[in-house]
Amino acid sequence: MADFNKINQDFLNLLKQIIGDKYVLTDKFDIEPYSHDETEDLVYYPEVAVKPQTTDEVSAILKLCYDNNIPITPRGGGTGLSGGALPVHGGVVLSLERLNRIIEIDTDNMMAVVEPGVITSVFQDKLEEMGLFYPVDPASRESCLLGGNIAENSGGPRAVKYGVTKDYVYGLKAVLPDGRVFSSGGKLLKNVSGYNLTQLLVGSEGTLAVVTEITFKILAKPKHRQTMLIPFNSLNAAATTLTEIFKARIVPSAAEFIEQAAIKAAEDKFERKFPYSDSAALLLLEIDGNYPEILEAQAERIGEICLAGNAVDVFVADSPDKQAELWDTRRKIGEAVKSIAPYKEEDTVVPRAQLPALVEKIKQITAKHDITAISYGHAGDGNIHCNIIKKDITDERWENELPDMIAELFTEVVKLGGTISGEHGIGLVQKRYLPIALSETELDLMRQIKHVFDPKGVLNPGKLLV
Amino acid sequence: MADFNKINQDFLNLLKQIIGDKYVLTDKFDIEPYSHDETEDLVYYPEVAVKPQTTDEVSAILKLCYDNNIPITPRGGGTGLSGGALPVHGGVVLSLERLNRIIEIDTDNMMAVVEPGVITSVFQDKLEEMGLFYPVDPASRESCLLGGNIAENSGGPRAVKYGVTKDYVYGLKAVLPDGRVFSSGGKLLKNVSGYNLTQLLVGSEGTLAVVTEITFKILAKPKHRQTMLIPFNSLNAAATTLTEIFKARIVPSAAEFIEQAAIKAAEDKFERKFPYSDSAALLLLEIDGNYPEILEAQAERIGEICLAGNAVDVFVADSPDKQAELWDTRRKIGEAVKSIAPYKEEDTVVPRAQLPALVEKIKQITAKHDITAISYGHAGDGNIHCNIIKKDITDERWENELPDMIAELFTEVVKLGGTISGEHGIGLVQKRYLPIALSETELDLMRQIKHVFDPKGVLNPGKLLV
Numbered sequence: 001m002a003d004f005n006k007i008n009q010d011f012l013n014l015l016k017q018i019i020g021d022k023y024v025l026t027d028k029f030d031i032e033p034y035s036h037d038e039t040e041d042l043v044y045y046p047e048v049a050v051k052p053q054t055t056d057e058v059s060a061i062l063k064l065c066y067d068n069n070i071p072i073t074p075r076g077g078g079t080g081l082s083g084g085a086l087p088v089h090g091g092v093v094l095s096l097e098r099l100n101r102i103i104e105i106d107t108d109n110m111m112a113v114v115e116p117g118v119i120t121s122v123f124q125d126k127l128e129e130m131g132l133f134y135p136v137d138p139a140s141r142e143s144c145l146l147g148g149n150i151a152e153n154s155g156g157p158r159a160v161k162y163g164v165t166k167d168y169v170y171g172l173k174a175v176l177p178d179g180r181v182f183s184s185g186g187k188l189l190k191n192v193s194g195y196n197l198t199q200l201l202v203g204s205e206g207t208l209a210v211v212t213e214i215t216f217k218i219l220a221k222p223k224h225r226q227t228m229l230i231p232f233n234s235l236n237a238a239a240t241t242l243t244e245i246f247k248a249r250i251v252p253s254a255a256e257f258i259e260q261a262a263i264k265a266a267e268d269k270f271e272r273k274f275p276y277s278d279s280a281a282l283l284l285l286e287i288d289g290n291y292p293e294i295l296e297a298q299a300e301r302i303g304e305i306c307l308a309g310n311a312v313d314v315f316v317a318d319s320p321d322k323q324a325e326l327w328d329t330r331r332k333i334g335e336a337v338k339s340i341a342p343y344k345e346e347d348t349v350v351p352r353a354q355l356p357a358l359v360e361k362i363k364q365i366t367a368k369h370d371i372t373a374i375s376y377g378h379a380g381d382g383n384i385h386c387n388i389i390k391k392d393i394t395d396e397r398w399e400n401e402l403p404d405m406i407a408e409l410f411t412e413v414v415k416l417g418g419t420i421s422g423e424h425g426i427g428l429v430q431k432r433y434l435p436i437a438l439s440e441t442e443l444d445l446m447r448q449i450k451h452v453f454d455p456k457g458v459l460n461p462g463k464l465l466v
Numbered sequence: 467m468a469d470f471n472k473i474n475q476d477f478l479n480l481l482k483q484i485i486g487d488k489y490v491l492t493d494k495f496d497i498e499p500y501s502h503d504e505t506e507d508l509v510y511y512p513e514v515a516v517k518p519q520t521t522d523e524v525s526a527i528l529k530l531c532y533d534n535n536i537p538i539t540p541r542g543g544g545t546g547l548s549g550g551a552l553p554v555h556g557g558v559v560l561s562l563e564r565l566n567r568i569i570e571i572d573t574d575n576m577m578a579v580v581e582p583g584v585i586t587s588v589f590q591d592k593l594e595e596m597g598l599f600y601p602v603d604p605a606s607r608e609s610c611l612l613g614g615n616i617a618e619n620s621g622g623p624r625a626v627k628y629g630v631t632k633d634y635v636y637g638l639k640a641v642l643p644d645g646r647v648f649s650s651g652g653k654l655l656k657n658v659s660g661y662n663l664t665q666l667l668v669g670s671e672g673t674l675a676v677v678t679e680i681t682f683k684i685l686a687k688p689k690h691r692q693t694m695l696i697p698f699n700s701l702n703a704a705a706t707t708l709t710e711i712f713k714a715r716i717v718p719s720a721a722e723f724i725e726q727a728a729i730k731a732a733e734d735k736f737e738r739k740f741p742y743s744d745s746a747a748l749l750l751l752e753i754d755g756n757y758p759e760i761l762e763a764q765a766e767r768i769g770e771i772c773l774a775g776n777a778v779d780v781f782v783a784d785s786p787d788k789q790a791e792l793w794d795t796r797r798k799i800g801e802a803v804k805s806i807a808p809y810k811e812e813d814t815v816v817p818r819a820q821l822p823a824l825v826e827k828i829k830q831i832t833a834k835h836d837i838t839a840i841s842y843g844h845a846g847d848g849n850i851h852c853n854i855i856k857k858d859i860t861d862e863r864w865e866n867e868l869p870d871m872i873a874e875l876f877t878e879v880v881k882l883g884g885t886i887s888g889e890h891g892i893g894l895v896q897k898r899y900l901p902i903a904l905s906e907t908e909l910d911l912m913r914q915i916k917h918v919f920d921p922k923g924v925l926n927p928g929k930l931l932v
Binding site for chain 2: 106107108109110111131152153155159160163164166167176180181182183184186187188189190191192193194195196197199200202203204205208220243246247249251290291294349350351352353378380381382383417418419420421422423424425426434437438439441442443445446448449452453464465
């Protein structure tokens with residue numbers, strides 16, 4: 001890692017000249033919100049947090065940092081789960097929160113142009129009002145920023161039918177660490193004019209450039225939705241049944257999986273009974289479309305397949321209220337599991353049909369260490385959030401055994417054709433494990449690509465690549 | 467450009483050791499097929515053409531060329547339209563035609579693993595037999611190879627609904643110029659574990675690495691299709707009506723545009739009458755889905771919108787035979803226009819709604835030079851194949867004025883938010899124009915990325931980047 005400089009008063013004055021005193025924060029109280037994200041209990045204070053409002057300001061700040069060898073960490077909504085926005089080397093946190101304009105919703109071309117500081121749900125809601133749809137739906141939608149979604153290639157439950165962030169990004173404006181601004185792509189459904197820098201930046205976790213404008217493809221909003229909750233007496237039955245649904249050529253708009261321990265955790269936390277909490281596993285399925293009669297037929301077919309697959313019951317929520325209730329249950333389960341401390345969440349992803357094998361491996365590996373694992377997540381796309389809970393073992397064993405156990409788990413994930421992060425990113429906390437998923441050749445290429453974009457290594461240092 | 471070495475007998479012997487005498491071709495007659503593609507009349511002979519069958523063989527050949535500073539040009543089906551597969555510096559042509567296995571069609575995960583030498587239509591037909599679907603459908607489908615589709619990020623008429631090659635590529639195995647083999651991605655719908663090397667390789671025109679295995683997402687085949695041919699008395703009416711169809715939230719599975727001059731060219735060539743050849747422009751629309759009653763309703767709605775938009779007629783082809791006839795007409799038009807020599811085809815792409823403006827600009831610019839332009843193509847995704855025909859001007863004017871005229875045309879395309887190639891690539895013949903579409907910063911990043919993958923510049927030299 002390069003030797004970075006510390007920030008002095010002259011540097012602060014230059015920052016203030018660029019964006020004004022008000023948006024250059026150095027008081028401990030003011031910078032506290034920029035010292036952590038949603039990743040466990042990690043805290044790293046920046047020396048200064050800055051809040052520019054334009055691409056030109058972002059460019060000037062980056063150039064200043066670059067010229068002075070000051071580390072600079074871009075930040076969206078601070079909802080990350082891999083520590084990507086933590087200023088681990090101090091320096092500047094560059095918050096994109098004030099680049100928050102929805103610049104254009106272009107219904108002729110079905111594209112939207114936005115700034116990275118727009119909150120994901122604000123964008124979704126604005127589109128919905130117009131009968132439009134942006135399907136990427138991270139759990140943190142009400143506080144995460146679209147720029148952060150680009151950085152982490154966010155997914156969520158609808159990825160199974162609608163894909164992830166990368167599938168909607170058609171153009172970017174971005175600033176290189178040395179301050180140069182460039183645009184790539186555009187409102188173009190076809191484009192083979194040079195290397196795809198747009199897709200290289202999506203999922204690069206703010207280590208290559210700072211995105212200041214995004215062109216998203218948008219869709220028409222499906223008019224109807226049905227949500228189904230289906231309990232099973234074994235995880236394997238749930239997973240096999242899900243495969244059968246896909247084989248029947250039905251692609252649900254969401255297919256979530258929740259194992260019993262997760263439901264029980266929610267019952268404990270919220271002190272109330274959750275539906276079907278005696279079942280080994282639940283599938284939460286959603287289908288959508290424009291024709292209610294087709295949804296009815298699909299729901300019926302799904303019901304038949306589930307019952308043939310030994311489902312205990314098939315509960316269909318056909319009103320928006322009942323649907324919201326089911327999704328609320330799903331969210332509460334996530335919340336409840338996360339509240340059991342100490343815990344660590346892994347964002348494993350495997351080919352969809354390997355899901356039962358993955359959950360089985362998780363159980364085997366954690367059991368060896370007397371550690372509890374609670375799994376739930378996006379079964380439709382093979383992305384399981386595996387929550388590792390300390391429970392009864394000593395602090396010493398937890399500290400000593402956890403890294404090896406995670407390495408062992410990731411090794412099995414890779415053997416199943418999977419990888420170590422589906423949507424949370426590598427950031428700070430997973431980078432030690434990246435060599436499990438990637439070959440030395442891939443890592444070498446990535447390190448060299450990083451060097452092309454950021455030869456001094458000032459942009460989001462200490463992240464992604466070891 | 468690096469000083470390359472010439473191939474000598476020792477080098478040929480080493481090649482023969484790797485893949486056997488039979489697959490190392492040096493006779494002029496044998497290598498003639500590798501001296502051209504479908505780009506105008508360009509001919510460049512390689513010194514040798516090799517036909518490996520495995521990734522290991524590809525790796526050994528690349529390493530040998532790299533170590534000996536011999537240029538090496540990968541080649542798919544030789545159907546390219548930008549000269550990407552032409553060995554402009556001589557050396558080795560590396561044909562991927564014998565890596566032609568469909569390795570796996572995995573219906574549990576809805577992914578297929580194939581080698582790059584599989585003919586696109588062979589893959590499509592194999593899937594179709596199983597009720598499956600790979601929607602990317604380049605006009606050369608019966609002779610182009612999937613590896614070439616990766617190189618050029620191929621599209622075709624269905625991109626408007628189904629996207630292009632990049633939207634289906636989830637994993638790659640590839641060989642670097644120095645012989646190192648790596649895999650990226652996999653059967654994973656979500657993946658944020660390092661930079662997206664997969665997407666960086668798609669559309670890189672064989673300049674970064676040689677792809678030897680591809681993991682494609684596949685779909686269920688829509689059960690029903692309807693095709694409609696709609697004549698208009700003005701191009702503007704056709705384009706405006708198409709926008710209205712999208713605004714009605716109908717996404718056709720294809721939306722082709724043909725201007726009158728193209729139909730007339732087909733009538734001349736094939737000496738027969740084509741339907742609606744007196745109309746200024748035709749739209750050829752296709753809709754698909756699983757429910758015939760919905761298609762009926764959509765077709766009816768499209769018909770209403772078209773008539774409201776001053777369509778002359780609305781012809782619906784609801785039987786497979788009639789549909790095939792319409793598509794045959796579309797293909798014949800392409801063929802007919804291409805047969806008018808000398809001509810040059812440009813693969814312009816703009817945001818869909820800018821189509822009328824683009825066609826207008828094409829007419830203005832070519833008229834100034836007394837050159838004829840005939841346009842047709844994929845209106846649904848803004849990708850218009852603009853065919854520039856010499857006709858009555860002198861050879862001297864044609865030679866002198868063509869490059870400037872193309873530059874002027876591309877400048878206008880970029881002003882409309884477009885770019886210079888939608889699906890044919892930059893290759894050899896468009897690289898002089900690339901700085902019109904890309905900034906110096908983008909070009910600088912791309913040149914450096916090229917250097918990361920190919921520090922000696924031996925892989926497909928003289929292509930894409932100036």
